Amino acid sequence: MWEFLARRILFSIFAIMMLIVAVFVLARVTGSPALLYLPVDATPQVIETFNRVHGFDQPVAVQFIRYLDGVVHLDFGKSIRRDAPAMDLVLQAFPWTLRLAGVTLVLSMVVALIAGPIAGYRPQGLVDRSIGTLSFVAASSPDFWIAIIFILIFAVQLGWLPTSGTGSIQYWILPISVLMLKITGVTTQVVRGSVVSSLASPYVKAARAKGMPERRVVFIHALRNSLISAVAVAGDQARGLINGAVIVETIFGWPGVGRLMMEAITYRDFAVLQAAVLVTATAIFVLNIVIDILYAVLDPRIRMATT
Amino acid sequence: MLTYLRRGQFRPSTSLAAIAVAAALSAGLAPAFAQTPAEVTVVLDKEPPTLEPCHALQGLVGRVVANNLSESLLKRDPATGELTPVLATGWEQLDDLTWRFKLREGVTFHDGSPFNAEVAKYSVERSLNPTLLCETYNKFFSGMKLGVTAVDDYTLDIKSEIPDPIMPLRMATVTMFTKDLPMDARVTQGVGTGPYKMVEWLPGQSIVVERFPNYWGEKPAVEKATFVWRSESSVRAAMVAQGEADLAPTISIQDFDEAKGASYPNSETIRLQLDVIMPPMDDIRVRAAINYAIDRDALRGTVLSKDSIPATQIILPQINGYNPDLKSWPFNPELAKALIEDARADGVPVDREIAFYGRNGHFEGVLETQQAITQMLNDIGLNVTLQMMDQSQMGPKQMKPFAENRPPELIVDQHDNNRGDAVFSVYGKYHSEGVFSRTEDPYLDFLIDTATSQTGEERTKTWQKAFDRIENGLIADAMLFHMVGYAAVGPRINYTPNLATNSEVTLSSISFK
Numbered sequence: 001m002w003e004f005l006a007r008r009i010l011f012s013i014f015a016i017m018m019l020i021v022a023v024f025v026l027a028r029v030t031g032s033p034a035l036l037y038l039p040v041d042a043t044p045q046v047i048e049t050f051n052r053v054h055g056f057d058q059p060v061a062v063q064f065i066r067y068l069d070g071v072v073h074l075d076f077g078k079s080i081r082r083d084a085p086a087m088d089l090v091l092q093a094f095p096w097t098l099r100l101a102g103v104t105l106v107l108s109m110v111v112a113l114i115a116g117p118i119a120g121y122r123p124q125g126l127v128d129r130s131i132g133t134l135s136f137v138a139a140s141s142p143d144f145w146i147a148i149i150f151i152l153i154f155a156v157q158l159g160w161l162p163t164s165g166t167g168s169i170q171y172w173i174l175p176i177s178v179l180m181l182k183i184t185g186v187t188t189q190v191v192r193g194s195v196v197s198s199l200a201s202p203y204v205k206a207a208r209a210k211g212m213p214e215r216r217v218v219f220i221h222a223l224r225n226s227l228i229s230a231v232a233v234a235g236d237q238a239r240g241l242i243n244g245a246v247i248v249e250t251i252f253g254w255p256g257v258g259r260l261m262m263e264a265i266t267y268r269d270f271a272v273l274q275a276a277v278l279v280t281a282t283a284i285f286v287l288n289i290v291i292d293i294l295y296a297v298l299d300p301r302i303r304m305a306t307t
Numbered sequence: 308m309l310t311y312l313r314r315g316q317f318r319p320s321t322s323l324a325a326i327a328v329a330a331a332l333s334a335g336l337a338p339a340f341a342q343t344p345a346e347v348t349v350v351l352d353k354e355p356p357t358l359e360p361c362h363a364l365q366g367l368v369g370r371v372v373a374n375n376l377s378e379s380l381l382k383r384d385p386a387t388g389e390l391t392p393v394l395a396t397g398w399e400q401l402d403d404l405t406w407r408f409k410l411r412e413g414v415t416f417h418d419g420s421p422f423n424a425e426v427a428k429y430s431v432e433r434s435l436n437p438t439l440l441c442e443t444y445n446k447f448f449s450g451m452k453l454g455v456t457a458v459d460d461y462t463l464d465i466k467s468e469i470p471d472p473i474m475p476l477r478m479a480t481v482t483m484f485t486k487d488l489p490m491d492a493r494v495t496q497g498v499g500t501g502p503y504k505m506v507e508w509l510p511g512q513s514i515v516v517e518r519f520p521n522y523w524g525e526k527p528a529v530e531k532a533t534f535v536w537r538s539e540s541s542v543r544a545a546m547v548a549q550g551e552a553d554l555a556p557t558i559s560i561q562d563f564d565e566a567k568g569a570s571y572p573n574s575e576t577i578r579l580q581l582d583v584i585m586p587p588m589d590d591i592r593v594r595a596a597i598n599y600a601i602d603r604d605a606l607r608g609t610v611l612s613k614d615s616i617p618a619t620q621i622i623l624p625q626i627n628g629y630n631p632d633l634k635s636w637p638f639n640p641e642l643a644k645a646l647i648e649d650a651r652a653d654g655v656p657v658d659r660e661i662a663f664y665g666r667n668g669h670f671e672g673v674l675e676t677q678q679a680i681t682q683m684l685n686d687i688g689l690n691v692t693l694q695m696m697d698q699s700q701m702g703p704k705q706m707k708p709f710a711e712n713r714p715p716e717l718i719v720d721q722h723d724n725n726r727g728d729a730v731f732s733v734y735g736k737y738h739s740e741g742v743f744s745r746t747e748d749p750y751l752d753f754l755i756d757t758a759t760s761q762t763g764e765e766r767t768k769t770w771q772k773a774f775d776r777i778e779n780g781l782i783a784d785a786m787l788f789h790m791v792g793y794a795a796v797g798p799r800i801n802y803t804p805n806l807a808t809n810s811e812v813t814l815s816s817i818s819f820k
Binding site for chain 1: 356359437445536537538541545548549
């Protein structure tokens with residue numbers, strides 16, 4: 001197992017290094033920030049000063065070496081737009097996204113681990129069909145649309161929740177609900193499928209033959225076997241949460257790294273973009289490792305096979 | 308396997324009911340938006356990137372800073388266009404090159420330090436430091452060198468290298484701040500003299516300001532204000548509708564409710580810039596035909612707001628130099644076709660493909676507007692192809708040097724001038740040396756150069772002649788509309804948006820019902 005983990009860590013480090021190069025190159029392909037930051041009729045002298053002050057007058061190779069040096073020292077330079085160190089901005093925003101994603105992930109797992117077995121208990125029954133339809137709709141609805149619809153229903157029409165922003169627990173409900181929908185829908189379907197096949201397996205029949213209560217058969221024996229696939233799909237969905245966070249944070253005014261990244265792309269704020277991508281990629285890399293460890297904890301076969 | 312299920316052992320409906328109860332409980336939490344009577348919340352579309360006072364001219368910064376936290380020596384009244392005193396009580400021209408400003412006495416900054424001529428001198432010099440790239444410098448002083456002298460505690464002289472009749476107007480764009488701001492580095496916050504002082508800025512969340520007790524002027528009604536930001540117009544409108552915010556200065560037309568807000572000219576004007584250098588648009592008949600071919604009335608209320616105003620020139624009536632005698636082109640496709648045929652008969656290549664460029668997201672309805680205009684122009688016999696692009700691609704096409712092997716180009720241009728004088732629009736767009744200009748007309752250059760050096764009524768009249776020359780003599784473009792913005796205003800407050808609302812939200816102009 002440790003060898004497997006070491007391989008995964010090495011692979012992730014290599015992937016991050018590729019990403020470091022890619023984000024530098026791709027950011028610069030979008031064009032010069034001067035066109036965005038200066039008035040459209042800025043004089044050539046003003047444009048020249050802007051490029052000099054921000055180091056864009058240097059050859060790309062020199063900019064790249066400076067950038068790599070910054071990466072090594074975790075210093076990505078100053079945000080052009082905000083006149084503040086890029087890494088500070090990212091580290092300020094990142095906990096907001098982490099909390100949002102963490103709570104979403106836990107809640108959606110809880111819901112999926114309840115709804116999945118309920119649906120899988122009687123395949124094609126009314127409950128299964130209802131949960132199936134709901135989770136299909138949830139998994140395929142665009143975040144953007146859902147967010148606006150939820151605001152209109154729960155904030156504007158019913159007046160139960162604030163439209164957006166941060167503050168007490170009420171402010172968390174709408175963004176988390178929107179983020180949860182897709183991940184819960186997909187995970188529920190995976191758990192359901194896994195429970196259906198588990199319930200038909202010999203070990204479940206044996207458990208029932210011994211007179212074990214149904215609740216225990218479903219939620220202990222069948223569900224435990226479904227946990228591995230649930231963790232696999234939830235891990236995969238967690239990576240997608242970052243994409244969802246960009247949209248949800250932008251709409252709900254959530255001060256997270258998704259919104260910061262969106263802003264950095266829009267305004268060609270290279271330093272912030274580079275720092276945000278690196279921090280996010282590192283978080284995903286850590287998440288992958290945690291998922292790998294969880295696999296091993298949940299499935300003795302993996303532990304046995306890799307030790 | 309269902310035969311193994313015993314009654315009461317496992318009931319899905321029990322779990323579902325539990326979920327439903329939990330959902331109902333969580334949904335039942337009614338939000339509380341506590342605001343004391345004299346507090347307001349303003350929801351903007353974006354967070355200001357900085358509150359550097361020398362950037363106050365930048366819309367995102369100005370909405371919080373301008374005339375709230377920081378003030379200038381004077382300001383332009385958006386309704387009348389007149390300059391009014393703020394930190395200067397009077398100003399006069401001493402000679403061709405020198406302007407004198409008498410400063411207000413008894414003014415203190417938010418940190419308690421006094422405002423005087425030395426501080427004003429420092430503010431001007433720092434704002435005009437080329438390496439700082441302040442918005443004021445970039446827009447209004449680029450290339451200018453000024454001598455600033457503190458004559459005494461409350462007298463400031465400003466001397467330019469060449470005569471500048473609109474120096475007071477330029478000075479209305481320079482904010483005053485304390486001397487502890489570094490001369491060679493920008494800051495994220497400054498200390499001003501405005502009616503409000505900073506309380507806290509929670510990055511990504513909100514900015515809170517409160518009334519400055521030692522403000523030199525009239526005490527405003529709003530005691531405390533919170534600025535928040537949401538990028539979605541529908542969310543901003545919903546916040547005002549729900550009482551979470553009192554004012555959303557900019558929302559989309561589809562989120563606008565006339566009973567709960569107001570529309571206002573947002574100082575933007577759109578036009579088609581014609582490539583008067585390249586055939587077939589180097590022929591004035593083709594340019595006239597383009598103007599006759601556009602059904603402006605059909606665009607209003609359909610693809611563009613019904614409140615947009617047909618434009619006859621690139622500035623609004625509130626700006627010095629506006630020519631009220633110019634008339635909008637009537638829609639006359641038959642005459643347009645006849646002009647095209649006439650040009651064709653004389654060998655003008657009217658069938659040549661014209662590239663019609665537009666910018667994605669430039670303004671609401673931009674794509675639909677350009678699609679409609681493309682159809683209108685093709686209907687009269689031109690060969691127009693629409694291409695939408697991003698700002699980074701569009702920018703170089705609009706500026707000199709223009710590519711020599713380009714196709715004839717039609718460009719949708721949107722221009723904003725709320726600074727009081729035509730010079731900020733006309734030189735760059737129409738003078739033969741203007742960076743965006745495709746016109747090379749000695750008479751127009753003469754009018755522009757003359758107006759630039761004049762003052763008062765003479766200046767206004769010369770600008771009016773210049774606009775007549777542009778629109779009737781040269782037909783250098785096809786003017787479209789003065790655009791409008793929409794604001795959502797909550798039921799607790801009185802606020803009337805104006806020409807400056809796009810760039811500043813003056814809290815002291817808000818009162819309570």
